[in-house]
Amino acid sequence: MAAPSSSGADRAPFDLAVALRDAGMSALGTAGLAFPILALRAEQDMSNQLVLQQRWPLMLIAAMALTALWSYVIERVAYRPLRGSFRLAPLISAIGMSIFLMNFVQVVQGPRNKSIPPLISGVVEIPIGSGSITIAWKQLIIFTVTALLLGAFWYIVQKTPLGRSMRAVEQDRKMASLLGIDVDRTISLTFVIGASLAAIAGALYMVRYGVINFADGFVPGVKAFTAAVLGGIGSLPGAVVGGLLIGLIETMWSHYFSSDYKDVAAFSILAVTLIFMPSGLLGRPEVEKV
Amino acid sequence: MSAAPALAGVAGSGRQPGKPLLTLSGVETFYGKIQALKGIDIEVREGEIVTLIGANGAGKSTTMMTVFGAPRARRGTIIFDGRDITRLEPHQIARLQIAQSPEGRRIFPRMTVYENLQMGASINNFAHFDEDLERVFAMFPRLRERAQQRGGTLSGGEQQMLAIARALMSRPRLLMLDEPSLGLAPLVVRQIFDVIAELNRTQGLTVFLVEQNAFHALKLAHRGYVLVNGAVTMAGAGAELLARPEVRAAYLEGGH
Numbered sequence: 001m002a003a004p005s006s007s008g009a010d011r012a013p014f015d016l017a018v019a020l021r022d023a024g025m026s027a028l029g030t031a032g033l034a035f036p037i038l039a040l041r042a043e044q045d046m047s048n049q050l051v052l053q054q055r056w057p058l059m060l061i062a063a064m065a066l067t068a069l070w071s072y073v074i075e076r077v078a079y080r081p082l083r084g085s086f087r088l089a090p091l092i093s094a095i096g097m098s099i100f101l102m103n104f105v106q107v108v109q110g111p112r113n114k115s116i117p118p119l120i121s122g123v124v125e126i127p128i129g130s131g132s133i134t135i136a137w138k139q140l141i142i143f144t145v146t147a148l149l150l151g152a153f154w155y156i157v158q159k160t161p162l163g164r165s166m167r168a169v170e171q172d173r174k175m176a177s178l179l180g181i182d183v184d185r186t187i188s189l190t191f192v193i194g195a196s197l198a199a200i201a202g203a204l205y206m207v208r209y210g211v212i213n214f215a216d217g218f219v220p221g222v223k224a225f226t227a228a229v230l231g232g233i234g235s236l237p238g239a240v241v242g243g244l245l246i247g248l249i250e251t252m253w254s255h256y257f258s259s260d261y262k263d264v265a266a267f268s269i270l271a272v273t274l275i276f277m278p279s280g281l282l283g284r285p286e287v288e289k290v
Numbered sequence: 291m292s293a294a295p296a297l298a299g300v301a302g303s304g305r306q307p308g309k310p311l312l313t314l315s316g317v318e319t320f321y322g323k324i325q326a327l328k329g330i331d332i333e334v335r336e337g338e339i340v341t342l343i344g345a346n347g348a349g350k351s352t353t354m355m356t357v358f359g360a361p362r363a364r365r366g367t368i369i370f371d372g373r374d375i376t377r378l379e380p381h382q383i384a385r386l387q388i389a390q391s392p393e394g395r396r397i398f399p400r401m402t403v404y405e406n407l408q409m410g411a412s413i414n415n416f417a418h419f420d421e422d423l424e425r426v427f428a429m430f431p432r433l434r435e436r437a438q439q440r441g442g443t444l445s446g447g448e449q450q451m452l453a454i455a456r457a458l459m460s461r462p463r464l465l466m467l468d469e470p471s472l473g474l475a476p477l478v479v480r481q482i483f484d485v486i487a488e489l490n491r492t493q494g495l496t497v498f499l500v501e502q503n504a505f506h507a508l509k510l511a512h513r514g515y516v517l518v519n520g521a522v523t524m525a526g527a528g529a530e531l532l533a534r535p536e537v538r539a540a541y542l543e544g545g546h
Binding site for chain 1 (some may be wrong): 398
């Protein structure tokens with residue numbers, strides 16, 4: 001059946017995953033920014049690890065709020081005016097915003113590394129056969145937090161009216177508005193949620209590495225994009241599978257070949273996926289029945 | 291060439307005309323520099339079925355979308371229930387309980403039938419959702435069978451039923467239907483038109499129906515308007531328009 005005549009610009013896809021990735025890419029840097037500022041402030045106050053350990057929930061909430069605000073403003077100035085424009089416009093704008101944010105953080109915070117005292121230390125030993133596996137507590141915590149957030153986010157998208165509106169806006173923005181959905185508000189909320197998640201990711205990054213600088217958000221952002229492409233843009237389970245695969249491939253590569261080239265491995269996957277499997281592992285094909 | 295609303299037609303159909311629910315006066319709509327609507331006057335009264343017929347490209351769908359502010363009328367006013375809605379955003383207009391089953395149906399393809407119906411009920415915060423769901427399932431039993439299936443996997447007729455059911459889930463005060471018969475088998479068209487007539491008769495639902503299928507539409511409607519090149523050229527009771535030689539020549543004989 002022929003596509004309806006109105007299926008031009010007004011149906012140009014607004015992709016949930018694209019929005020989240022845009023938000024994520026620009027926000028991860030910001031989150032990385034917020035957390036160490038607050039951490040360092042605490043450090044200056046009492047120069048005491050205990051303070052950080054007591055205040056981290058407050059800092060995390062502040063980082064999430066700040067990142068969400070950033071992302072809200074960025075959506076207003078850099079994406080909303082481009083809605084209905086050609087498909088690549090928001091992507092180009094996202095890359096521009098990412099470069100702007102990195103440079104902004106560099107100007108405001110300086111180019112040097114910032115560090116925090118270790119928040120979580122210690123390891124767990126799991127005996128297996130004659131030997132044992134050692135896992136750091138912080139790795140377990142990162143894994144657990146990620147799994148919980150994923151579950152919460154999946155619930156929001158699949159089961160709540162807000163999530164349903166998000167999916168409706170992604171599939172047919174104009175129809176969503178005809179059903180009384182405030183499209184601008186829904187997209188703003190999507191960015192705010194994405195940015196809050198990115199703030200947590202930035203905080204977990206700090207927990208893991210203890211050191212951050214203004215440019216540290218870039219490579220994880222591009223890798224998150226690679227994971228989304230590998231899993232299939234638009235698919236939440238796909239993003240999870242993609243992320244796990246990228247992580248495993250990088251680790252295996254570092255172990256068996258050389259850790260110098262692990263980024264090469266990750267980005268080769270991006271190229272191969274785009275060439276041979278553009279809709280990813282779990283994504284939907286571009287063309288669909290109308 | 292008379293564009294005056296023929297209210298006599300309503301009385302002729304044996305019902306009391308209600309107060310005006312939707313009034314378009316001198317509405318002009320443009321796509322860029324191209325003028326699609328050239329000053330349209332249409333009135334829909336409470337409890338009426340009013341149809342707008344015309345050839346492809348006459349501006350029927352544009353009229354419906356202009357009521358929703360997408361695109362917005364450049365000149366003229368649109369009044370709904372005594373309130374000027376000409377400058378409102380589409381979602382604000384929808385929240386006044388005007389529902390639309392649009393051109394091309396626009397089912398959310400990757401949401402289930404059930405979720406599509408939930409979307410329809412968004413504006414009343416899912417008050418009496420279960421009751422309304424039962425009501426539309428009773429009207430279109432096929433939708434009950436397919437409740438957990440994705441919208442994109444339905445047949446054309448099922449999608450049309452879903453589009454109408456989704457519109458009804460908001461308990462609309464005004465139901466706007468854009469070509470519900472397009473591309474459907476005659477039996478399905480019959481079924482859909484029966485449902486519309488039934489809703490109007492038993493619940494007093496006000497319906498604004500855009501159709502290319504002039505014969506069916508004029509038989510169903512209390513009143514009709516004929517749209518030619520973005521202007522209303524004739525108006526009158528459904529039966530009266532159906533009897534007019536100009537209408538017969540242009541839209542009925544040889545057409546369908």
